[in-house]
Amino acid sequence: MKKFVIALCSLGLIASAQAQQKPDGAQYEKVHQLFSQLNLSVNAVADAPIDGIVQVFTNRGLFFASQDGQYFIEGKILDMSKRELLNDSQMRPYIQQQLADSKNDIIEYKAKDEKYVVNVFTDPSCGYCRKLHNDMQGYNDIGITVRYLAFPRGGLGSDTYLQMQNIWCTKDSRGALDAAKEGKKVAAAMCENPVKSQYEMGQSFGISGTPAIILPNGRLIPGYQPPKQLLSQLESGS
Template sequence: MKKFVLALCSIGFIASAQAQLKAPEAEYEQVREQFSQLNLTVKAVADAPLDGLLQVFTNRGLFFTSKDGQYFIEGNIYDLKNKVLVNDEQMRPYIQKQLAASENDTIEYKAKNEKYVINVFTDPTCGYCRKLHKEMQQYNDAGITVRYLAFPRNGLGSDTYLQMQHIWCSKDSQSALTAAKNGKDITPAMCQNPVKAQYELGQSFGISGTPAIILPSGRLIPGYQPVKALLEQLKTDA
């Protein structure tokens, strides 16, 4: 997909990040049809904090468009006055809402004295995912509960995708995930599982690699974070 980047100066203001998201109903049919030409599926639509634009949440992340759907914008938009990335501010409530609906399908490592809950999209073959997992006790001791979601980096149909289905279907999914991250074989087990849905959810957040950490505010941090650095991010998260 050819990339168009819109660089804006002095945007003026950011609309509330809690703006109501609208399903792609009839009034947005033209936008949906235009986006389908780019192989993008529209999940929700809302007015953007820039006059004349819509923000469109898709199966591949957030994009912006003119209200008639003619002009498509891919890239980051910055508010230089408020010194924030508009894309990030607008994605946070969307991410929070979607993760809340997926809470029961995560593999959770709970802190005894929980202060924070993070969601992490993971792949057991990913080196930095393994590093994060080996430090799980440190995260938990710091009051950080970790909820894992599946994100097989090589996509649906890959060996890792199958492995992650076995993990999520195991009687003890925690132990199975730990074993996989230690390079051990997993006993095959199949059931109705959320692996495909979680992978597609991660893609809709714009995630392309692992680990991908999501803070309670919905802020997305790509890559591994040591405990001390993560705590600093959590303390200032808003």
């Protein structure tokens, strides 16, 4: 396990005398300034479960920093008492809240006898996304509802980004997505759509590829999961 700690003293943004102070509004502002130096936009800042450390939710995922701003921590932090990654446990509530706020902008494939709901960031041009989509009946048959969110891997302005705008703006968005997953062209259709905001939200979760599956508890699973394997993880509640 690699952990990279980069000293940022040379930025001169926060004096070392503040090291023992409890974070307040002014110090959080310094955190914003500090992360801006790294081209990271701060969405939220909170005390971490580690003394002297704050957790910073950014447009590129979760990072940690010392309260005095001297150290920026990039990497995984393991909670030995629980044998779990702090990065994961602290991200889950944040992910759940963000997804709850976006529940009306998804494309849903609902199970008849729904037991679980998963959110999946997808890209029509992604091979494993197509494999997941081809297994949709299998997920639905075992009670898993799939809610799709857009994550064009090529970024904003890419051909896939424009294609996903067309899909979300078509009256039959499910039919358009089905066609795109089969490699068919989707007719142009423009409207106010959530593709950009969903892509940026996925990045804030630390997602860089597709498919990316979010379980109900906020856990992020990168990559394709066969129906039975996904059901097993859902049943375990981990």
